[in-house]
Structures are given as C-alpha cells and as structure tokens.
Amino acid sequence: MEKKIKVLIAKPGLDGHDRGAKIVARALRDAGMEVVYTGLHQTPEQIVATALQEDVDAIGVSILSGSHNYQFNKIMELLRDKKLEEIVVFGGGIIPDEDIPSLKQMGVKGIFTPGTSTETIVNFVKENIHK
Amino acid sequence: MNLVEEALKGNYRAIARIITMIENDSPEGIAMMKELHLHTGKAYVIGITGAPGVGKSTLVDKIIEYLRNEKKKVGVVAVDPSSPFSGGAILADRIRMQHHFLDEGVFIRSMATRGSFGGLSRTTKDAVKVLDASGFDFIIIETVGVGQDEVDVVKFSKTTLVAFAPGLGDEVQAMKAGIMEIGDIFVINKADREDADKTEMDINAMLGLNPKKNGWVPIVVKTVATTGEGIKELMKQIDLHRDFLEKNTSFLYEKEIYKSEMEIATILKEKLFERALEKTKAEGGIRGYAEKVASREIDAYTAAEKILDTFKCCSN
Ligand SMILES: Nc1nc2c(ncn2[C@@H]2O[C@H](COP(=O)(O)OP(=O)(O)OP(=O)(O)O)[C@@H](O)[C@H]2O)c(=O)[nH]1
Ligand SMILES: [Mg+2]
Numbered sequence: 001m002e003k004k005i006k007v008l009i010a011k012p013g014l015d016g017h018d019r020g021a022k023i024v025a026r027a028l029r030d031a032g033m034e035v036v037y038t039g040l041h042q043t044p045e046q047i048v049a050t051a052l053q054e055d056v057d058a059i060g061v062s063i064l065s066g067s068h069n070y071q072f073n074k075i076m077e078l079l080r081d082k083k084l085e086e087i088v089v090f091g092g093g094i095i096p097d098e099d100i101p102s103l104k105q106m107g108v109k110g111i112f113t114p115g116t117s118t119e120t121i122v123n124f125v126k127e128n129i130h131k
Numbered sequence: 132m133n134l135v136e137e138a139l140k141g142n143y144r145a146i147a148r149i150i151t152m153i154e155n156d157s158p159e160g161i162a163m164m165k166e167l168h169l170h171t172g173k174a175y176v177i178g179i180t181g182a183p184g185v186g187k188s189t190l191v192d193k194i195i196e197y198l199r200n201e202k203k204k205v206g207v208v209a210v211d212p213s214s215p216f217s218g219g220a221i222l223a224d225r226i227r228m229q230h231h232f233l234d235e236g237v238f239i240r241s242m243a244t245r246g247s248f249g250g251l252s253r254t255t256k257d258a259v260k261v262l263d264a265s266g267f268d269f270i271i272i273e274t275v276g277v278g279q280d281e282v283d284v285v286k287f288s289k290t291t292l293v294a295f296a297p298g299l300g301d302e303v304q305a306m307k308a309g310i311m312e313i314g315d316i317f318v319i320n321k322a323d324r325e326d327a328d329k330t331e332m333d334i335n336a337m338l339g340l341n342p343k344k345n346g347w348v349p350i351v352v353k354t355v356a357t358t359g360e361g362i363k364e365l366m367k368q369i370d371l372h373r374d375f376l377e378k379n380t381s382f383l384y385e386k387e388i389y390k391s392e393m394e395i396a397t398i399l400k401e402k403l404f405e406r407a408l409e410k411t412k413a414e415g416g417i418r419g420y421a422e423k424v425a426s427r428e429i430d431a432y433t434a435a436e437k438i439l440d441t442f443k444c445c446s447n
Contacts (some may be wrong), residue, residue: 003155004218004245029219034243039226046232050225053238055147082144 005033005129008056010047011040012075013065020092020114021062027118028060028125044074051079051087057129058088060121068095068103076106088128092116135166138265141204143238146265150240153257164257170264172387174206175373177269178288179318180276180310185296186320187273188227189356195231196359197366198269204236206262206270210255210284213243220244224273238262252283253397259287276310285313287390290372292365296321297330311337314349315372318365322353346382347375410441 009025011018018040025035036054038046051059063071072091079085090110091103100111110124137145149167152160177194179187188209195205209224220243231237240258255272262270274284276293285291293314317338319330331351338349352368354361376383408416415422420434429437 004243006151025221029214029221030217032217032219034213034220034222036225036241037221037223038232039223039229042229042232046229049232050239052143053147053240054222055151 005058005125006036006054006056007033007058007060007125008036008038008047008051008054009060009062010038010042010050011062012042012044012047012071013063013067014041015065016040017064018062020064021060024060024062024092024118024121027122031122031126033125044071044078047075048078048082048084052082052084056087058090058125060125061089061091063091063093063095066094068093069099072103072106072108076108088125090121090124090128092121135163138163138167138261139170141266146238146261147240149261150242150258153261154242154245154254160257164260167260167264171260172263174259174263174267174270175290176259176263176272176288177290177292177369178272178274178285179292179294180274180285180313181292181294181318181320182296183275185294186354186356187275187294188224190292190294190318190320190354190362190365191224191271191273192228192230193354193356193359193362194271194366195228195237197362199231199234199236202236203268204266205231205238206259206265206267207237207239207273208255208258208262208270209239209241209273210275211241211243212275213245218245238265238267252287253394253401255284256287256394283393286393289376289386290369291315292318292369294318294320295330295334297324297326315347316365316368317349317351319351319353320356322361323355323358327353346379347372406442407438411438 007028009021011021025037028035036050036056038050047059059075061071061075068091075089079087079089089108090112091108092112095103095111095113103111109128112121132145134145134149138149149160149163153164179190181187191207195207198205207228209222211220211222211224213220222241222243224241225239228239231239242255242258259270259272272284272288291313293310295317297319317334319327319334321327331353334351350368352361352365354365411417411419414420420438423429424431424434
C-alpha cells in the first residue's frame with residue numbers, strides 16, 4: 001500500500017465554530033489524505049497526545065477565539081518535549097497580521113487567514129510533507 | 132530506539148510508529164510483526180460493528196470508562212472507510228472519546244480502510260497485535276458494518292458486539308450482510324428512543340432463526356451510550372461470554388486456529404497477487420490481460436489461468 005499523508009485537524013479554545021475546520025478536513029480528504037478530526041474544545045495537551053498516538057505528519061489548528069499565541073506556544077512546547085518536532089504545524093482562523101511573525105518564530109510553518117482557498121492549504125501540506 | 136523493545140515496554144511513540152509502518156507495508160514493519168507475534172495472545176479483544184451513526188464510538192467511550200475504573204489498560208483501533216474517489220479519509224471516531232485522550236492507560240488509533248485485497252483486515256489485525264504485545268488488557272476494534280472486510284475484522288475478536296439503533300431499518304440489511312451470524316451480543320443503542328422495543332422484538336425474532344453458536348445463545352442488551360445506561364449490563368454480558376469461551380477451551384482453540392488460518396490466507400493472497408503483478412509485468416500487468424478480456428479476445432478464467440501458468444516455471 002502506498003504511503004498516505006496523515007493530518008490532525010484540531011480545534012482548541014472555547015468558541016464553538018468548527019465549520020472552517022471541517023471544510024479544511026474535507027479538502028484534505030479530497031486530496032487523498034487521511035484526516036483525524038477530534039472535535040471542539042481541545043487542549044494543547046490533548047492535541048499533542050492525539051498526534052503522538054495517531055502518528056500524524058501534520059497538525060492543522062483552527063482558532064477563532066483570539067487565544068492563538070498561548071495555544072500555539074503550548075503546542076510547540078509540548079511537541080518539543082515529546083520529541084515530535086518533525087510534525088508540521090499550521091494554523092488558520094482569525095489571526096492578526098502583526099502576530100504572524102512571532103508564530104512563525106515559534107515554529108508554526110503556515111498561517112492561513114480567512115479567505116485563503118482550501119487549495120492553498122492542500123498545496124502547503126503537500127509541499128511541506130515528503131512521503 | 133529499538134521500536135520492538137520499546138513497544139513491548141508500552142512506549143506509545145514506538146507503538147504508533149510500528150502501526151504506521153504496517154499501514155505503509157514497509158518491510159521493517161513486517162519484520163517487527165514477526166517478533167511481536169510471539170508476545171501476543173494475552174489481551175481480550177472486543178469487536179464492535181454496526182451501521183453508520185448507531186453510536187459505536189460513544190459505546191466504546193463508555194466501555195473504556197468502565198474498564199479504566201477496573202484499572203485495565205485499554206487499546207482502541209477505530210476504522211473508518213477511505214473515500215473510493217480520492218483515497219483519503221476523515222477519521223472522526225475520536226470525537227466521542229475525548230475524555231480519554233490524556234489517560235496514560237488508553238491508546239487510541241484511527242485507521243482508514245485504504246481499500247483493496249483484504250488490506251484492511253491485515254493492517255487492522257496487525258495494529259491489534261501491536262497493542263496486544265504492548266500489554267493492553269483489553270483492545271476494542273470499531274468498524275462500520277458494511278462490507279466483508281469489516282465482518283472479517285470482527286471475526287478476529289473474542290467477543291463481537293453488533294450495534295443497532297431504533298428506527299434505522301438496518302436489521303434487514305444486517306441479515307443480508309451476514310452480520311446476524313457474527314454477533315455474540317446484540318446492542319440496541321439509543322434505547323431512549325421510543326421505537327427501541329420494536330427493534331428489540333425484530334432482532335429477537337431474527338435471532339430465533341439463527342442456529343446457536345456452539346452452545347452460546349446470543350443475547351440482546353439495550354443501552355443509551357450518551358448517558359451510560361445499560362453499560363454495566365453490557366459489560367456483565369461480555370464477561371459471561373468470556374467465561375463461556377474460557378470454559379469451552381476447545382471452542383476457543385478452534386477460534387484461534389480459524390483466526391490464524393484467515394491471517395495466513397490474507398497474507399498469501401496478497402503475496403500471490405503481488406507475485407502475479409511482477410510475473411505479468413512484461414505483458415503489461417493484469418491490465419494487459421484485462422484489455423484482452425475486454426476486447427473478447429479471451430475470457431477472464433483463461434486470463435487468470437494464463438497468469439497462474441507464469442508461476443509454473445522458474446519458481447524461486
Ligand atoms: N439519543 C441518543 N443518541 C446517541 C446515543 N448514542 C450515541 N448517540 C448520538 O449518535 C450520534 C452518533 O454517535 P457515534 O458514537 O459517533 O456513532 P458511530 O456508530 O460511531 O458512527 P460512525 O463511526 O460514523 O459509524 C452522536 O451524535 C451521538 O451523540 C444514545 O444512546 N441515544
Ligand atoms: Mg464511530
């Protein structure tokens with residue numbers, strides 16, 4: 001069997017909107033990837049524990065609640081602790097432009113603000129994961 | 132790190148890596164399975180199948196909770212179908228199991244069916260074996276009960292639960308698919324719905340038509356997975372079935388033999404098929420023959436026989 005790209009789509013934070021996350025999940029599926037979707041209100045700890053057990057290649061984090069700096073920082077820290085740095089982390093949602101450089105600095109590979117086409121995201125994942 | 136050694140010690144990272152290798156059919160993964168096999172056979176494997184949306188994952192969530200209260204380590208393999216169009220999949224069973232993500236005694240792995248030639252069966256079974264060797268007391272396999280592959284996977288477990296929900300009208304479908312024969316325990320979930328009693332009657336009526344399974348009389352349990360109602364009774368019945376198997380050692384032994392026979396057959400089929408692909412490469416692979424069948428030059432039986440003939444000479 002051929003190798004497949006496996007992506008965890010995670011939805012941390014308190015807001016209850018996962019439409020964007022679901023749209024991205026479906027787009028990745030339609031591009032032939034295997035997408036683990038775990039539902040709303042995930043903590044960084046839950047996200048990283050899931051990524052480890054599922055052995056994913058990438059984590060896509062969808063955040064609307066404005067807590068992105070904290071969430072991403074924590075996720076990146078936990079990934080380092082567990083020696084899972086090779087997992088590609090990307091994010092989407094309402095993220096102000098001025099926050100993007102510091103997120104990139106933390107190691108978040110891609111940030112997609114509202115209006116980004118799913119095609120852009122699919123291509124990003126394909127380009128950043130080598131299988 | 133030595134993945135096999137680490138997995139045997141219960142290292143989650145190692146377990147996860149090995150399962151991926153098996154999914155990707157890597158030779159290293161297969162070598163590891165050879166080592167791990169000798170350490171398997173200790174876990175109690177529960178299979179759960181049923182139509183989409185009947186509440187299988189929610190049931191699994193509650194079963195995990197019950198077993199964790201008993202201090203048992205629990206592994207879960209949740210299988211969702213791959214899209215036949217893109218080959219991708221959305222694996223969403225975890226949504227119902229969130230409470231257990233941070234529990235050190237629970238390992239959950241989602242897998243896609245990935246399609247053809249019994250591949251699902253082998254990779255799923257191997258994932259179960261990895262968990263078994265890694266010291267999990269219970270392993271739960273969730274599959275959507277639609278095709279033969281799913282039925283096969285469930286045959287791999289010691290106790291098989293077939294789940295229904297009222298009002299879906301899937302009982303007849305289940306009977307057609309041969310699902311009534313594989314269940315040791317029939318769960319009517321969503322028993323909070325009003326037509327649950329009717330579903331129970333329908334299922335009991337269908338079970339009446341089935342021959343008894345070597346002395347075990349399949350039973351029906353009603354549950355409300357969302358609240359946990361009926362889970363205790365379900366677990367009691369699973370225990371009773373386990374006792375039954377353990378007392379009927381010859382039956383259990385036959386089950387093990389049968390399971391191993393299926394495993395060998397699956398691997399053999401895959402290998403033979405791979406071999407056939409190799410041997411026919413010169414003629415354009417199976418496709419080369421398919422073209423001849425499509426143009427009515429030869430028929431499919433003759434094509435298959437011709438391919439088999441290529442095995443005859445120079446067997447290596
Ligand atoms: N009313 C009611 N709803 C339930 C019950 N059990 C599960 N549900 C709901 O049924 C829906 C499907 O539940 P799942 O556990 O995801 O079902 P599933 O069989 O695993 O679904 P697939 O894996 O997609 O085939 C969810 O919205 C659950 O909350 C129940 O006992 N009563
Ligand atoms: Mg499910």
